[in-house]
Amino acid sequence: xxIMLNGEATDLAADTLEQALQELDLGKAVVATALNGxxxxxxxxxxxxxxxxxxxxxxxxxxxx
Amino acid sequence: xxxxxxxxxKSRFLLGTAQYPSPAILSDAVRASQAEIVTVSLRxxxxxxxxxxxxxxxxxxxxxxxxxxxxxxxxxxxAVTTAHMAREVFDTPWIKxxxxxxxxxxxxxxxxxxxxxxxxxxxxxxxxxxxxxDLGVAERLVExxxxxxxxxxxxIGSGLGLNNPFGLRTLRAHFPDIPLVVDAGLGLPSQAxxxxxxxxxxxxxxxxxxxxGDPVAMALAFAKAIEAGRLAFEAGPMETRDxxxxxxxxxxxxxxx
Numbered sequence: 227x228x229i230m231l232n233g234e235a236t237d238l239a240a241d242t243l244e245q246a247l248q249e250l251d252l253g254k255a256v257v258a259t260a261l262n263g264x265x266x267x268x269x270x271x272x273x274x275x276x277x278x279x280x281x282x283x284x285x286x287x288x289x290x291x
Numbered sequence: 292x293x294x295x296x297x298x299x300x301k302s303r304f305l306l307g308t309a310q311y312p313s314p315a316i317l318s319d320a321v322r323a324s325q326a327e328i329v330t331v332s333l334r335x336x337x338x339x340x341x342x343x344x345x346x347x348x349x350x351x352x353x354x355x356x357x358x359x360x361x362x363x364x365x366x367x368x369x370a371v372t373t374a375h376m377a378r379e380v381f382d383t384p385w386i387k388x389x390x391x392x393x394x395x396x397x398x399x400x401x402x403x404x405x406x407x408x409x410x411x412x413x414x415x416x417x418x419x420x421x422x423x424x425d426l427g428v429a430e431r432l433v434e435x436x437x438x439x440x441x442x443x444x445x446x447i448g449s450g451l452g453l454n455n456p457f458g459l460r461t462l463r464a465h466f467p468d469i470p471l472v473v474d475a476g477l478g479l480p481s482q483a484x485x486x487x488x489x490x491x492x493x494x495x496x497x498x499x500x501x502x503x504g505d506p507v508a509m510a511l512a513f514a515k516a517i518e519a520g521r522l523a524f525e526a527g528p529m530e531t532r533d534x535x536x537x538x539x540x541x542x543x544x545x546x547x548x
Binding site: 250 | 308309317328331332334338341344347359368375376377380382447497498
């Protein structure tokens with residue numbers, strides 16, 4: 227299905243947010259996730275189902291002031 | 292000594308980690324600053340670049356306390372959600388809360404800031420609000436649960452220094468027991484010293500070091516200025532006067548005319 231991943235249309239086979247991270251090779255990365263603008267804690271990724279057109283944000287530590 | 296939510300850093304210098312010429316210079320500048328607290332952010336991660344993973348390894352190796360920010364957030368919802376993500380990633384209740392109100396000056400949306408602070412303090416966050424020197428807003432932030440205030444010196448990245456020394460002095464007088472940090476807008480170590488001479492507890496800056504010709508040397512210069520300014524404040528500056536007062540004794544001067 228097609229989802230918006232960090233602002234870009236992306237085709238994913240994953241059914242859940244956790245599977246999406248694994249599919250993107252970010253399964254073990256230090257990241258936080260949001261689905262359609264709402265924070266999804268790491269412990270809920272495996273039970274967070276994805277639907278066509280969902281917006282996923284995946285963020286990681288970055289330089290900041 | 293200044294306490295940030297029970298943490299007592301030896302250094303009164305909080306340093307940002309953005310815009311350095313290289314990761315190595317960032318590390319060297321942080322070490323030269325002797326800062327024990329560095330600010331970080333959250334940004335989109337791609338599997339191809341994995342830039343965040345490399346950065347996080349670098350920061351962890353420095354062994355310092357991190358203060359995540361909500362930079363770039365223009366709404367309460369964005370800031371609160373970013374804080375939730377930061378708490379999970381960085382495993383800290385600390386959050387440098389920015390709710391930006393205006394794009395040209397990056398000045399805080401103080402209404403949104405107070406609302407976001409109230410939500411986050413209620414959820415157990417330890418909030419470091421990037422605010423203005425407005426006393427009314429500062430009162431609301433303290434009422435919301437903030438135990439640190441971080442007024443701007445000048446617009447972020449401008450290097451203009453202390454645009455409103457009167458306002459900053461008033462804020463210090465009004466909140467003698469709340470840790471106050473001048474955050475943003477400084478360009479020169481003398482400006483940091485001036486803020487410390489006003490009795491501020493600490494300085495948070497980034498661009499002035501990162502964009503200096505030699506960031507490592509500038510980090511050291513700021514560290515010395517912040518220490519000097521604090522010492523001067525503790526020493527108690529002399530009172531100023533309009534007319535001269537000779538420092539050399541007049542009594543006993545030879546009559547040679």
